[in-house]
Amino acid sequence: MRIESRLAQIGSQANGETGAVSFPVHHATAFRHPGLGQSTGFDYSRTKNPTRSVLEEAIAELESGDAGFACSSGMAALQTIFALFSQGDRLLVSLDLYGGTYRLLEQVMKRFGLETAYVDTNNIDELEANWRPNTKALLIETPTNPMMMITDLEKACSWAKRKGMLTIVDNTLLTPYFQRPIDCGADIVIHSASKYLGGHNDVLAGLIITKGQELSEKMAFLHNSIGAVLGPQDSWLLMRGMKTLALRMERHQQNALAVAAYLSGQPLVERVYYPGLPSHPDYELQRKQSSGNTGIFSFQLTDSRYVEPILRSIRLIAFAESLGGVESLMTYPAVQTHADIPEEIRRKVGLNDRLLRLSTGIEHADDLIADLEQAFEYARREVG
Structure with a gap:
């Protein structure tokens, strides 16, 4: 079965x-x-x-x-x-x-x-x-x-x-x-x-x-x-x-791939970390041992000054810890989920103060992208 x-x-x-x-x-x-x-x-x-x-x-x-x-x-x-x-x-x-x-x-x-x-x-x-x-x-x-x-x-x-x-x-x-x-x-x-x-x-x-x-x-x-x-x-x-895991995981990875691809082309984003993108160094390994991808990924901004206005202005996406739910959540790992890890270890793996983590839910990908678009525009105006 x-x-x-x-x-x-x-x-x-x-x-x-x-x-x-x-x-x-x-x-x-x-x-x-x-x-x-x-x-x-x-x-x-x-x-x-x-x-x-x-x-x-x-x-x-x-x-x-x-x-x-x-x-x-x-x-x-x-x-x-x-x-x-x-x-x-x-x-x-x-x-x-x-x-x-x-x-x-x-x-x-x-x-x-x-x-x-x-x-x-x-x-x-x-x-x-x-x-x-x-x-x-x-x-x-x-x-x-x-x-x-x-x-x-x-x-x-x-x-x-x-x-x-x-x-x-x-x-x-x-x-x-x-x-x-x-x-x-x-x-x-x-x-x-x-x-x-x-x-x-x-x-x-x-x-x-x-x-x-x-x-x-x-x-x-x-x-x-x-x-x-x-x-x-x-x-x-x-x-x-x-009971609904299969349906949700398909939607989570679909949304994550769409949003990660969108972010890869944004001027405020320096790098996207998602194994579902061909640009990921372990893309082929992930395809070999797994039949799909998760719904979370991280992305690094070009300037840490963008972090606060983005987190303040997202509307559909919630600024909250945790991941994997039907609602999309964004987290700032350096001061939340990974704050207990020493800075030298965080920096060794690339976890810096410009990194945000996004858990895509099951909303429509276009609405998630629109929310990020308006948040980025707000951050541009705030930072200048």
């Missing part, structure tokens, strides 16, 4: 008792035991909940994994994954990294003795140079946020396996509709499901998908023990959002 059909049918055949097409929300935290030493399979909602279980089974199947785990946020999912490691273990992590992940690693996990090296994960020589005997995992964002850097997943996963390491891939920006990292050799996939999977800027959630029985059992233990699980109402909202 094709992925569009599997998405649309999430939970629709799981309720055999009533035949409900929309799987119900089970708000119960406790479940009655049939007898001593007997269970219905559900005992306490932190461990397992019927609504959450349907979501977890669906994402595991969509990502070619063996088990899925729904968490209360993307950061909670990362925290649960990091609990696999011990004091003195070392991680190799994408240099261009979401600021929240950097903050968790540097301000929390570092205190527990977890070492981190930030590297270009598409450069095997750099990976080799930063590998140590205590290196346990490789954490990859691809595309990265916000610079849209691409990692060759098959190459990186193969290298990590030769070293006896786990490979963890953040698949938030492409979703299983366009990219399936486990098929490329990854061991763990993570999602900030608040973004494209939920798709409506109304649910906070994170998802973990594991491959292999032993790893899945370890993750199940940590998921239950740490307890950063997703509640049944949010599990249902996330499933509802995922």
Whole structure:
């Protein structure tokens, strides 16, 4: 069955008792035991909940994994994954990294003795140079946020396996509709499901998908023990959002390509970072390992003085953090999503004070372009 059909049918055949097409929300935290030493399979909602279980089974199947785990946020999912490691273990992590992940690693996990090296994960020589005997995992964002850097997943996963390491891939920006990292050799996939999977800027959630029985059992233990699980109402909202993922991702990439192409020809724009454009250095690699493109990209202005008037004057596009929803959002990474990353690291990957990130929604591309056009004109008049 094709992925569009599997998405649309999430939970629709799981309720055999009533035949409900929309799987119900089970708000119960406790479940009655049939007898001593007997269970219905559900005992306490932190461990397992019927609504959450349907979501977890669906994402595991969509990502070619063996088990899925729904968490209360993307950061909670990362925290649960990091609990696999011990004091003195070392991680190799994408240099261009979401600021929240950097903050968790540097301000929390570092205190527990977890070492981190930030590297270009598409450069095997750099990976080799930063590998140590205590290196346990490789954490990859691809595309990265916000610079849209691409990692060759098959190459990186193969290298990590030769070293006896786990490979963890953040698949938030492409979703299983366009990219399936486990098929490329990854061991763990993570999602900030608040973004494209939920798709409506109304649910906070994170998802973990594991491959292999032993790893899945370890993750199940940590998921239950740490307890950063997703509640049944949010599990249902996330499933509802995922049913339209195929339709939304097609529109997101269509809009992103149109708007990115428009911006590439604007005098106020120095450079556009979007892997769907042939001008992107990893355009061919992206086409090889993914079946489509995300709906977000970044663009660099010619002058930082244009930033404030543009953000002040956009109307249809909202000046707001986050991404992946049906509404278009614009963010200023240097002072918002990536402010916790040291300036020297930001500048090394090109994240400067002239960079804006745009998450295209499902509005008409012409209206998004018109909004940018009037904002640029306003900025020209303001700056002079």
